[in-house]
Amino acid sequence: MNHPKTEVLIIGAGFSGLAAAKKLYENHTSFLLLEARDRLGGRVYTKRFEDFYLDFGGQWIGPTQDRMYELCRENGVEFFETYNSGKNIIDLRQRIKTYRGVIPKLNLFALLNLDWMMRKMQRMANSISLHAPWTHAKAKAWDKMTLEEFLRNNTRSNDAYTVIRVGCETIFACDPKDLSLLHALFYIRSGTSLDCLINIKNGAQQHRIKGGMQHLAEKMAERFAEQIHFNSPVKNIQKTETGNRVSGEGFEWDCKQIILAVPPPLLSEIDFLPELSPEKTQLLKNYPMGRVGKCFMIYDKPFWREMGFSGQSVADESVPFQTLFDCSPADGSKGILMGFTIGSRADSFFTQTKEERKQQMEAVLVRYFGDKARNHSQYEDFTMTDETWSRGCYAALMQPGNWTAWQDAYRKSEGNIHFAGTEAAERWHGYIEGAVLAGELAAEKCLASKEKTESEIML
Structure with a gap:
């Protein structure tokens, strides 16, 4: 039986999948974009009412998020x-x-303690490698410790603790007990600095x-709208002699390469044959949103x-x-x-x-x-x-021990299956900018693989 074919199949039409699709489109590479929802944007979701809109998902951009500003300019979208x-x-x-x-109005002791804490966290974050945070000399100790333990151990003022805890909860989208200190430091470094992450100006x-963040996603997709299939959740991914077969209810597609741009918990619900690597599989068992x-x-x-x-x-x-x-x-x-x-x-x-x-x-x-x-x-x-x-927002959280145990298992391609989404980003991990960068990198891997295959055929 012959199945419809494409060079690359992208799963997930959030900003990461759209960024990958945009790069493939611009490089004249055939692709199909499958989206389980009935809309674009993924963890970006603008709900439109009669005379206003609300951004139910991601909504902000800021300095050093260069790709987001470029995308706005390219698509004529105002901010x-x-x-x-x-x-x-x-x-x-x-x-x-x-x-x-x-900085909130606190007593002098609390202010001094808060300032000292923020400076200490920034110094520690500056020492982290974005490419390989697990290589730090103190990686095992920091990865074993929760962010909550670090905050408790280093604050002497209850008010300072409360304020920095609230700041951390807002940055990381969880209680400080829910992620490792190493991940918090990586996240801060990835997002430029602690000051950058907490500030508006x-x-x-x-x-x-203007018009909500989903408006930008919709503008990005206009040129390749016919290559997007909605209401198409993927159930199975099977390796074949020529690439992969991707299927769900009512569809089957053959492709040479795949880009997975979905939240990590959803990967566990796709049946892979053969299965994903043991490292990635183990990480996904303890990688909550x-x-x-x-x-x-x-x-x-x-x-x-x-x-x-x-x-x-x-x-x-x-x-x-x-x-x-x-x-x-x-x-x-x-x-x-x-x-x-x-x-x-x-x-x-x-x-x-x-x-x-x-x-x-x-x-x-x-x-x-x-x-x-x-x-x-x-x-x-x-x-x-x-x-x-989605299963949560802003991103999946590296639990204590995950970085040192599984290192970059999530980012790594497995054969001709590539992983995108903001969780695969080194820069601006957890943000829309990170999602875009990860999607573009996955597309670049597909293009490099395609070029290599074509060169081998010519030889």
Whole structure:
């Protein structure tokens, strides 16, 4: 029986799969892009309403994310500054204070301890190799230790501990006990610096995409839209004499090479024949996704700006949200506040009904901004943890011991099967930029293999 054929089959139409497809398209290489969802974007998801949109998934870009800015320019997609003017709020022990800038208002001892901690983490991160973090002289000790243990061992002030913990939860999308210190340091180095990861101005949250991040994904895909098949989850990948056979419900394709650009937990649900390497298989058994909920309260206008507030907050576990951000559209035609609920806070928050979740967010916003916060027009929330084809966000987390045990097992190609997604990235690991870089690298491997095969045929 003859099956339809293509040179490269890409699985997953998030930014990594799209970046791979774009490079193959530009190099005149035949490919097909299979997507299990009914939309583009993967862990980027812009939900459009009648007169506004919400980014339920990834939404920011910032300095040193060069490919994302290039993609915006190439596709005529505009970006704008994240709102960052006015007073920020810190909510500790049921007491609310305001501050300006990045560092919250704390007592002198807490500030000194926080500054010392951040400098220490940055020095340690600077010593990590992006290509091979497991080669560091202290790799085994740092990989055995959780980030939580490190924070506890190095903070002398409860307030300093709370603030840096909230920052880490927001950066890594988990409780600090859920990942190794080595992975945290690699992640910081991968994302340029700790300052870059936590900042809006000159940081990873500096810009947003007009129309939402999914708009950029859709523009990228326009030239090769006919080569994208939606609602096509892959069930089986089988090696053949000439390459691979990829199949799912209602389809079978033969291809010479494969790019897998899906969240790591989903790889375990594909039947590979032969199986993936023991190293990759073992890693996938203990490679969970981050847990994040994004909660939005929508108003007719961003009233907090008139009150001199930025819309940003940092809070301890007395409230469900580690942080708040102003996510209003560029023209301020709506006022939108977004709260991040992460890790164990998210686990607890999403056991409640949507109405209860809305009431909790309203109560927090009334405490921060007064009775005007009651005059909302709509509440929405979303967690990628509940999405079948994501299982979490922002990225999969290297557990204690994983880096030193399995090293770069996830990134490595296996024959003519290549692995993309932000988890395969060395630079900007965990971010959309990393997803793009990993997708482009996987496509380059396919092109190099194709060129080698053609050369051998000519000889």
